[in-house]
Amino acid sequence: MNADPVILAVQASWAVTAVGVGLWMWGWLKAPTPIAKLRFYDTGVVLIFSAILVRVVTQDRDMSWFDWGMVVFGPIFIGAALWRLGRTSNLDKT
Numbered sequence: 001m002n003a004d005p006v007i008l009a010v011q012a013s014w015a016v017t018a019v020g021v022g023l024w025m026w027g028w029l030k031a032p033t034p035i036a037k038l039r040f041y042d043t044g045v046v047l048i049f050s051a052i053l054v055r056v057v058t059q060d061r062d063m064s065w066f067d068w069g070m071v072v073f074g075p076i077f078i079g080a081a082l083w084r085l086g087r088t089s090n091l092d093k094t
Contacts, residue, residue: 010054010058012054013055013058014051016047016050016051016054017047017048017052019047020043020044020047021044021048022044023041023044024040024044024045024048027039027040028040028041035088038088039085042082042084042085043085046078046081046082046085049070049074049075052070052074053070053071056071
């Protein structure tokens with residue numbers, strides 16, 4: 001039973017997308033503070049856009065306008081969310 005790495009990557013990306021949507025929903029419904037809500041949103045954004053980029057890279061068809069948009073704007077959203085996560089961390093910066 002040989003597992004194709006591309007199929008495993010796509011399946012894992014769908015699982016990561018579900019986790020990202022779950023974190024986004026948790027932040028929307030259950031986050032106790034605005035900072036916690038923002039951190040759940042940002043973590044969900046990083047996971048969702050990363051998973052979409054994996055699916056774009058592993059597809060076997062020509063890239064559409066949506067795929068090109070994800071390739072261009074996905075890293076921007078990921079970087080912005082990671083930057084905000086770093087700015088809202090509870091670590092002492094002394």
